[in-house]
Amino acid sequence: MERINLGSHHEDAAQFREQIRLESGVDERDCYQCGKCSAGCPVAFAMDYMPREIIRMLQLGLIDEVLSSHTIWLCSDCIACYTRCPRSVQLPQLMDALRIRAREKNLAAEKNIGMFGDLLLGLIKRFGRIFEMGLIITYNLKSRQPFKDVLLGPAILKRRKMGLLPHKIRSVDAVRKMFERVKEMESDTP
Amino acid sequence: MRYAYYPGCSLESTGIEYYLSSLAVARKLGVELWEIPEWNCCGASFAHSSSYLLSLALPARNLVLAEKEGLDVVVSCAACYSRLKNAVYEARKSVEVKEKIGQAIGQEYRAQAEVYSMIEVFTNHLGLEKVAQAVVRPLEGLRVASYYGCLLVRPPELAMDDAENPRSLERITMAIGGAPVEWNFKVECCGAFHSTFRPDVGFQMIDRILEDALREGADCIALACPMCMMNLDMRQKDINKMKKSNSYIPVLYFTELMGLALGLAPKELGVNRHFVNAMPLLKKKVLQQ
Numbered sequence A: 001m002e003r004i005n006l007g008s009h010h011e012d013a014a015q016f017r018e019q020i021r022l023e024s025g026v027d028e029r030d031c032y033q034c035g036k037c038s039a040g041c042p043v044a045f046a047m048d049y050m051p052r053e054i055i056r057m058l059q060l061g062l063i064d065e066v067l068s069s070h071t072i073w074l075c076s077d078c079i080a081c082y083t084r085c086p087r088s089v090q091l092p093q094l095m096d097a098l099r100i101r102a103r104e105k106n107l108a109a110e111k112n113i114g115m116f117g118d119l120l121l122g123l124i125k126r127f128g129r130i131f132e133m134g135l136i137i138t139y140n141l142k143s144r145q146p147f148k149d150v151l152l153g154p155a156i157l158k159r160r161k162m163g164l165l166p167h168k169i170r171s172v173d174a175v176r177k178m179f180e181r182v183k184e185m186e187s188d189t190p
Numbered sequence B: 001m002r003y004a005y006y007p008g009c010s011l012e013s014t015g016i017e018y019y020l021s022s023l024a025v026a027r028k029l030g031v032e033l034w035e036i037p038e039w040n041c042c043g044a045s046f047a048h049s050s051s052y053l054l055s056l057a058l059p060a061r062n063l064v065l066a067e068k069e070g071l072d073v074v075v076s077c078a079a080c081y082s083r084l085k086n087a088v089y090e091a092r093k094s095v096e097v098k099e100k101i102g103q104a105i106g107q108e109y110r111a112q113a114e115v116y117s118m119i120e121v122f123t124n125h126l127g128l129e130k131v132a133q134a135v136v137r138p139l140e141g142l143r144v145a146s147y148y149g150c151l152l153v154r155p156p157e158l159a160m161d162d163a164e165n166p167r168s169l170e171r172i173t174m175a176i177g178g179a180p181v182e183w184n185f186k187v188e189c190c191g192a193f194h195s196t197f198r199p200d201v202g203f204q205m206i207d208r209i210l211e212d213a214l215r216e217g218a219d220c221i222a223l224a225c226p227m228c229m230m231n232l233d234m235r236q237k238d239i240n241k242m243k244k245s246n247s248y249i250p251v252l253y254f255t256e257l258m259g260l261a262l263g264l265a266p267k268e269l270g271v272n273r274h275f276v277n278a279m280p281l282l283k284k285k286v287l288q289q
């Protein structure tokens, strides 16, 4: 890690932490750095910072370092950490809030993962249900990845595991309206 | 026994075996499932990265449909189970949240219907004695590693069994005459979408689960989640290629094993549709009886 001047971070960091506490419902001050979360984290082997370190960095005000970490994207939301944490720190919820911020500030280290979530939501809004083959193809197109999973397509179709068209439910209007109402309600209450 | 049934998106596509076998086993055991008409996607793992309210409203619309019918809800998919149960949990915790959900879906949500996993219906409601009595083809000598993954057992507030050492699936295995394997990875995460976006990470997560099951002498893995199934079943070929190895282990939904024990035909249950072919194993150990 680079040499860091902790003093210069304080003002912005305090505000950021306050915001993250509101959005995630997690207070980073609850964590007493025991490391139990990281000992049992199934993705720890691939992370650049341990889950415990992410919290420590927040406590110290190293906001950009947190937001540009791979860790927040590699967390697979398995909830093992929260289940075991002696302080009931909801790390998965914290990771969620940090991912949203990282994308807003254009610091996301793993761009594909966030885009994938958007695509899936778009599909639910349009069809009411998800059509997996469709989403895998769209994913590969937009990320300009060579059709990786689509190579599995014929094998999947052979087992008659996917229909050819998305299942559009008749009450898709109800679902679309739900998306719109949620958006309205959330812009009403800041 | 009558329930509202929520299959979820995966069960109409990649998880078709789970759908077929859930319905067939329920029918055979006299559990009536009323599929929620016009159900919508529960929002899975990504709605809450976008909006807390949306992640509650999407599942709640389905729950309202069940409530109108006066039924509790049964869910096969572990991920959908978690989302639906979470909506009930949050709504019961706060009247304000409950009302907001109602506002978002445009109908009153009362949070009255309970949400159960398919497993609980057999272990807690119907009872395993009844299941055992209905067995005509016990899975004698079949060593089964039960895999729960994440969302059936975590977080504890939503869990259908113990978070660290759940036993429900093992109890089902015993009721149908099989032999549960004790192993170390039954609640370890399969990596979800990492196998697609970061195969270097995802494949390792899958591989250590498969390896442990094999090491403990399992003949097959039984599970209850279509996402875990995709990872543990479909990725075995790639993982073997990556490791230049050749070790495979069949992965089945627990309802497929139940169906076989109840005398149903493998095809009827979708058993023939997996990537790792389970038929040779089943022919050797189960079907010749």
Ligand code: SF4
Residues within 6 Å of the ligand: A030, A031, A032, A033, A034, A035, A036, A037, A038, A052, A055, A081, A084, A085, A086, A087, A088, A089, A091
């Ligand atoms: S287990 Fe909880 S208290 Fe311990 S380091 Fe992790 S988040 Fe902090």
Ligand code: SF4
Residues within 6 Å of the ligand: A037, A040, A041, A042, A043, A044, A051, A074, A075, A076, A077, A078, A079, A080, A081, A082, A091, A092, A095
């Ligand atoms: S939820 Fe994320 S940080 Fe916590 S143990 Fe699982 S992968 Fe690790």
